[in-house]
Amino acid sequence: MKDRKVLVxxxxxxxxxxxxxxxxxxxxxxxxxxxxVHLFQPGMLWIAFKGHDPSRYTRPVxxxxxxxxKLVRDTVERIDLDERRVQTGSGRKLxxxxxxxxxxxxxxxxxxxxxxEASKRFGDFYSGAESARRLWENFNGMNSGTLVxxxxxxxxxxxPAPHKAAFLAADTLARKGRLGRVRVVLALPFVHxxxxxxxxxxxxxxxxxxxxxxxxxxxxxxVDLENKVLYSLEGDELRFDVAAIIPPHRGPRVEVSxxxxxxxxxxxxxxxxxxxxxxxxxVYAVGDCxxxxxxxxxxxxxxxxxxxxxxxxxFDSRFTGRTNCPIVTDGEALFxxxxxxHPPVPARFSRLKRVLEDLFIASYWSxxxxxxxxxxxFHAYFxxxxxxxxKEWGW
Amino acid sequence: xxxxxxxxxxxxxDLLLSLEDPKVQAAIAKMITLLKNMEESGLLDLLIAVTDxxxxxxxxxxxxxxxTLELADKAPELLDTLAGVVNALEKxxxxxxxxxxxxSLSDPAVARGLARxxxxxxxxxxx
Numbered sequence: 001m002k003d004r005k006v007l008v009x010x011x012x013x014x015x016x017x018x019x020x021x022x023x024x025x026x027x028x029x030x031x032x033x034x035x036x037v038h039l040f041q042p043g044m045l046w047i048a049f050k051g052h053d054p055s056r057y058t059r060p061v062x063x064x065x066x067x068x069x070k071l072v073r074d075t076v077e078r079i080d081l082d083e084r085r086v087q088t089g090s091g092r093k094l095x096x097x098x099x100x101x102x103x104x105x106x107x108x109x110x111x112x113x114x115x116x117e118a119s120k121r122f123g124d125f126y127s128g129a130e131s132a133r134r135l136w137e138n139f140n141g142m143n144s145g146t147l148v149x150x151x152x153x154x155x156x157x158x159x160p161a162p163h164k165a166a167f168l169a170a171d172t173l174a175r176k177g178r179l180g181r182v183r184v185v186l187a188l189p190f191v192h193x194x195x196x197x198x199x200x201x202x203x204x205x206x207x208x209x210x211x212x213x214x215x216x217x218x219x220x221x222x223v224d225l226e227n228k229v230l231y232s233l234e235g236d237e238l239r240f241d242v243a244a245i246i247p248p249h250r251g252p253r254v255e256v257s258x259x260x261x262x263x264x265x266x267x268x269x270x271x272x273x274x275x276x277x278x279x280x281x282x283v284y285a286v287g288d289c290x291x292x293x294x295x296x297x298x299x300x301x302x303x304x305x306x307x308x309x310x311x312x313x314x315f316d317s318r319f320t321g322r323t324n325c326p327i328v329t330d331g332e333a334l335f336x337x338x339x340x341x342h343p344p345v346p347a348r349f350s351r352l353k354r355v356l357e358d359l360f361i362a363s364y365w366s367x368x369x370x371x372x373x374x375x376x377x378f379h380a381y382f383x384x385x386x387x388x389x390x391k392e393w394g395w
Numbered sequence: 396x397x398x399x400x401x402x403x404x405x406x407x408x409d410l411l412l413s414l415e416d417p418k419v420q421a422a423i424a425k426m427i428t429l430l431k432n433m434e435e436s437g438l439l440d441l442l443i444a445v446t447d448x449x450x451x452x453x454x455x456x457x458x459x460x461x462x463t464l465e466l467a468d469k470a471p472e473l474l475d476t477l478a479g480v481v482n483a484l485e486k487x488x489x490x491x492x493x494x495x496x497x498x499s500l501s502d503p504a505v506a507r508g509l510a511r512x513x514x515x516x517x518x519x520x521x522x
Contacts, residue, residue, distance in 0.1 A: 138454070348468075350468045350469070351470075351471065352464075352467050352468045352470065353468065376452045376455055376456075377455055377459065380455045380456055380459040380460075381459060381464075384459055384460045384461040384463070384464050385461065387465060389461050390461065393465065395464065395465060395468060
């Protein structure tokens with residue numbers, strides 16, 4: 001087994017879980033990662049709207065890689081699937097017996113005019129810890145005016161992120177006694193307050209209760225930074241003092257041969273159950289970089305990585321597209337639970353779920369480095385909360 | 396440009412250096428007392444047994460279930476309802492005759508309560 005070489009591209013959630021599990025099983029694993037630091041991405045919300053220190057949500061990548069797994073700090077320039085070779089930025093050529101692509105999605109600021117400038121000026125909660133910190137400074141400095149939170153495109157990772165942003169922002173303002181003077185507006189490119197109509201009522205009511213104004217059917221067409229106006233494709237406009245825009249997303253920026261394995265948005269085409277890249281039986285794509293028809297989230301990346309590892313080990317494990325997206329507000333949370341075969345189950349906000357989410361965040365680093373320690377707890381939880389079991393009562 | 400992960404030599408050094416912190420020393424001293432007490436009472440042996448991987452897995456499977464999660468999620472409401480029931484049980488009452496029972500149904504709260512009990516019966520009967 002030691003001579004089965006596995007190359008893992010990316011040390012995000014999917015990459016680390018896959019690499020560390022395969023390393024545990026005696027495979028010869030090498031991870032290629034361009035950054036020295038791993039960021040727990042949901043942390044950007046807390047940095048931006050609660051003023052948390054970025055150090056709470058970042059760890060050196062080398063601390064998250066178990067002994068025996070090799071780590072190469074480099075960019076991935078070109079992937080040649082027929083030659084079974086990956087070329088890195090420094091010119092290194094790496095070959096493999098199995099390739100696990102976990103490069104994530106990339107942010108395409110220029111796809112919508114003004115988004116790049118808005119991010120530079122105000123910061124945002126997607127680009128990174130520094131950008132989130134900049135957003136905190138702008139948001140926290142507001143004594144009056146309007147904060148607009150808006151996705152620039154309907155497709156982005158972590159579907160509840162803008163809602164979480166709105167809740168956390170409103171809660172922070174309420175604690176500081178500023179909610180009357182500062183308006184929080186959530187502008188969404190959807191018909192309802194949540195892309196899933198079933199949850200729209202519960203989420204919409206809670207948003208209203210927490211003092212957030214929601215504008216639906218607002219698809220950002222451009223951001224006019226000078227006049228501080230957002231324009232929508234639907235012909236509406238929204239004035240802002242601070243704008244927190246989620247940039248449009250694309251697949252990872254990497255040269256791939258053959259190009260046909262990428263869809264028109266640059267995501268890797270995969271079999272939705274096995275996560276094998278179309279046409280190749282030794283190549284998998286895990287997490288945000290693939291085109292699996294489920295939400296792009298840390299949970300789906302983690303579960304996808306486990307499926308890929310099981311398949312490499314020879315088991316017929318299948319990815320179900322299961323989601324468990326938290327929508328958090330101070331003291332309470334709700335989980336959006338769905339999979340390929342089931343739309344989101346009825347859900348309600350509760351204190352327990354906020355505790356469970358906090359527990360999950362506390363376990364995050366350990367679950368990346370030693371995923372096997374958490375497998376039976378995670379699986380018992382996912383099993384107990386299968387959509388087909390929760391269906392009637394919801395949770 | 397690449398680097399291979401080093402082994403744990405530095406970690407050990409960091410651990411030893413942390414012993415210089417008086418708070419760490421106090422904590423370790425207390426831990427030793429705690430461990431001693433647990434050893435004498437047999438609790439330590441019990442914990443070692445409970446943390447056997449098979450036992451942990453079994454406990455997780457048994458108690459981390461849909462029912463537990465549903466109940467835990469509703470814990471505040473559940474406890475409120477139970478408290479209400481206990482209070483009701485402690486209230487002094489006179490036994491009711493048949494006519495007394497029937498006239499109780501004209502109380503909307505009783506009628507609602509009865510409807511709820513029938514729902515409960517329906518759920519139990521459907522299993």
